[in-house]
Amino acid sequence: LAKTTQPISMDSYEGQEVNITCSHNNIATNDYITWYQQFPSQGPRFIIQGYKTKVTNEVASLFIPADRKSSTLSLPRVSLSDTAVYYCLVGGRTDKLIFGTGTRLQVFP
Amino acid sequence: EPEVTQTPSHQVTQMGQEVILRCVPISNHLYFYWYRQILGQKVEFLVSFYNNEISEKSEIFDDQFSVERPDGSNFTLKIRSTKLEDSAMYFCASLRTDSNNEQFFGPGTRLTVL
Numbered sequence: 425l426a427k428t429t430q431p432i433s434m435d436s437y438e439g440q441e442v443n444i445t446c447s448h449n450n451i452a453t454n455d456y457i458t459w460y461q462q463f464p465s466q467g468p469r470f471i472i473q474g475y476k477t478k479v480t481n482e483v484a485s486l487f488i489p490a491d492r493k494s495s496t497l498s499l500p501r502v503s504l505s506d507t508a509v510y511y512c513l514v515g516g517r518t519d520k521l522i523f524g525t526g527t528r529l530q531v532f533p
Numbered sequence: 534e535p536e537v538t539q540t541p542s543h544q545v546t547q548m549g550q551e552v553i554l555r556c557v558p559i560s561n562h563l564y565f566y567w568y569r570q571i572l573g574q575k576v577e578f579l580v581s582f583y584n585n586e587i588s589e590k591s592e593i594f595d596d597q598f599s600v601e602r603p604d605g606s607n608f609t610l611k612i613r614s615t616k617l618e619d620s621a622m623y624f625c626a627s628l629r630t631d632s633n634n635e636q637f638f639g640p641g642t643r644l645t646v647l
Contacts, residue, residue, distance in 0.1 A: 458634055467537075467624045467638030468576060511576075517634045518564050520589055521626075523576040 428512045433528040442499045444527050446512030449493045455514045457488060457495045462509045462526070471510070472497070499529075507531045535559045537639035539625050545645045546615055554610045554642045556625030564628040565608045566636060567600065569593070569621040576624070582608065615646045 430446040448457065456475050460468040472479055474486040474495070485498040499506060509526040538557045546552050558565050567579040580590040582600055599611045608627075612619055622643050626636040 456634055462576070465622070465641070465643075467626070467641050468636075469638065470635040473634065515634065518581075518583075518628060518630065519634065520566065520578040520581050520591075521568070521576075521634075521636060522578065523568075525575055 428514060428524055430510075430512050430524065430527045432525065433530070435530050435532065436502055437532050438503055439501050442502050442506075442529060442531075444497045444499075444510055444512075444529070445494060446497070447494045448512070448514045451492050451514050454516050456517065457486065457492070458513045458515070458521075459484070459486065459497045460511045460513065460521075460523075462511065468511065468521075468523070502529075502531045504531050504533060535637075537625055537627055537637050539623075539639035539642050541642060542640065543643045543645070545647065548617055548646055549614050552612050552615055552644065554612075554623050554625075554644070556608045556610070556639055557606050558608055558625065558627030559629070559637055560606070562627035562629050562637070564588075564630065564636075565600075565602070566626040566628070567610045568624045568626065568638075570624065570641075571618075571621040579610070579623075612644075615644075617646050620644055620646045 428448045436442045458473040459471040462468045472484045472486045479486045487496040511526040540555045565582040570576045578591050580594045581588045597613045601609050622641040624641045625639045628636045
């Protein structure tokens with residue numbers, strides 16, 4: 425499974441847009457890019473998934489360039505409740521999830 | 534919205550004792566997983582289960598671990614002889630097969646081995 429690299433931490437203020445970029449240089453043709461969110465002492469929660477181009481849902485957007493070697497999770501207008509760890513993962517549809525250390529996002533008032 | 538449930542939420546046990554962690558996956562899901570997260574560390578894959586058999590397991594999942602789907606709803610993880618280093622949050626997850634790889638995670642069981 426492709427290894428991913430993302431920033432260890434990011435800080436933001438309420439109301440700002442946050443973009444977290446992940447690199448996955450060795451992504452395979454059949455791999456999807458998936459982002460999860462985790463709050464302390466809770467299980468990870470699916471945010472968004474994409475294969476190429478742009479995907480948008482009610483909570484986030486995912487931008488994937490043509491070479492698919494990176495992706496950017498965009499959180500519009502973050503609030504304090506978005507403070508969490510965000511994980512970028514790549515893999516096939518039913519593959520085990522291999523979590524890295526993720527990006528710890530801290531949102532300040 | 535359907536959800537994965539896990540019991541108990543917290544289990545305290547003595548080293549060497551057997552524990553069984555229980556999970557009820559979402560009813561129409563066909564793939565099941567166990568993960569664990571030691572305090573302050575990454576979420577680690579333990580095992581995946583499909584069609585009533587293990588499809589993949591990690592190096593962590595040694596002979597002390599076993600999984601079972603004893604009926605149509607429960608999915609259990611058994612640790613035969615717990616060690617101090619088994620103390621962690623254990624998460625169960627399930628996946629439908631007709632959608633993307635959106636694994637639904639349960640709230641976890643915090644296992645404390647004394």
